[in-house]
Amino acid sequence: MAAVIPAVTRISSRIIRVLGCNPGTMTLQGTNTYIVGTGKRRILIDTGDSDVPQYINHLRSVLNYEGIDLAHIFISHWHHDHIGGLTDILEEFKEKTKFCQVWKYPRAEEDIPKNVTIESLKDGQEFTVEGATLKIVHTPGHTEDHIVLHLLEDNAVFSGDCILGEGTAVFEDLYDYMNSLQEIANLQPSVIYPGHGNVIQNPMEKIQFYxxxxxxxxxxxxxxxxxxxxxxxxxxxxxxxxxxxxxxxxxxxxxxxxxxxxxxxxxxxxxxxxxxxxxxxxxxxxxxxx
The missing domain is CATH 1.10.10.10 (Winged helix-like DNA-binding domain superfamily/Winged helix DNA-binding domain)
Incomplete structure (x- = not known):
């Protein structure tokens, strides 16, 4: 049995995980969202599902307790359990997202909130906030628009749905997916923070298993x-x-x-x-x- 993931976990001085509170067959215990950085203005990776009050309440507690405003929100890919909560977050935290940019890698047919301005990510792009530098790595396969984020300070990877904390991932294109696994392996990450499941402390073994x-x-x-x-x-x-x-x-x-x-x-x-x-x-x- 997989270890239980708490609603909120301080993983390190620069990473806080907030569980999306949307458990299911494909989401496991729920979608992991991550707040990254050490200063007032930080980055949120993924937004969970729509209409999940428990998640919004947990996120509110963290943002208020830590005194955090969001500088950027990164969406790892278009699936509802990663982008669905975006509108709720922007509505609930208007002051804390007043100067926030939302980013996502584009795909041919977008099914995203129409009332939100979403900037287009590019492979290799880097973003910096106090205490954290994130590099975008386009990793298609699970979906055409999937990205992972490489935290340069820790040589850590936020893997979205490309690599999970338990079980194996589904994909749209196996050829692309296998290439993306190799892209992640080339980074030689010291740790992987997945979109679902617990932290992966043995990244290279996990990739080889996949x-x-x-x-x-x-x-x-x-x-x-x-x-x-x-x-x-x-x-x-x-x-x-x-x-x-x-x-x-x-x-x-x-x-x-x-x-x-x-x-x-x-x-x-x-x-x-x-x-x-x-x-x-x-x-x-x-x-x-x-």
């Missing part, structure tokens, strides 16, 4: 298709064969992950798609025989 897990899934898919060359399979068929004792509520997420693996394999010409079903490709047979 990569190995995805490669294991890919090999399991290839084994099924290779051992049944004349058959075709849908994603639900493969999930039943590959995922052991999977809770029914996670079936759709597993099917989506399998689909992403298959699309990657299709790009590599290792599988083919026939009438919506999947089969090992002749090209793959040729590659294996060489």
């Amino acid at each position: 990569v190995a897990h995805r490669m294991e899934r890919e090999q399991q898919i290839m084994d099924v298709l290779t051992n049944n060359r004349e058959q075709t399979f849908g994603e639900p068929d493969l999930v039943k064969l590959i995922y052991v004792d999977l809770p029914e509520k996670l079936t759709k997420a597993a099917e989506a992950n399998v689909n992403h693996h298959l699309i990657k394999l299709l790009k590599e010409q290792r599988v083919r798609k026939l009438d919506g079903l999947w089969q090992i490709s002749d090209q793959n047979n040729y590659i294996k025989s060489r």
Whole structure:
């Protein structure tokens, strides 16, 4: 069982974690939001879900007790449990966000609050407040617009949903996601603060586990298709064969992950798609025989 995450945690002299109080199947104990810096004007990373009074109350307590105004709000990606609380925060803390800029990496089809001015982040951009310098690293895969933030003073990474404190992440594009894991590994972080779950004290082991897990899934898919060359399979068929004792509520997420693996394999010409079903490709047979 994962260690319980308190509503508010002072992680270090420059980081306070405020739990989003929105537990669920995909959010675990809730969305982690982080206040970063040591001065009066600090940075908030992510905003939790909309209409969660408990979160707003906890955030209010921290901002008031510490005497904090928000200089910047960074949204790691467009999912509702990371951007949903933005409007509530701006409404509830008008004085403390009077000079606050909201930032997010752009995506092709934005579904964001229309009444909020959101500035566009760029890969490699750096922001500084007293006690903290954050560098933006674009890490697509979980979503097209996903970013992680590199806290230079501590060589720490706020990983959003790219790497979780427990379990593994879902993604929109596996090829991009694997590249993003490598981008984070290249930073050689000393610690990771995830969007869900507890602090990750062994970052490189965690990243290696994520990569190995995805490669294991890919090999399991290839084994099924290779051992049944004349058959075709849908994603639900493969999930039943590959995922052991999977809770029914996670079936759709597993099917989506399998689909992403298959699309990657299709790009590599290792599988083919026939009438919506999947089969090992002749090209793959040729590659294996060489």
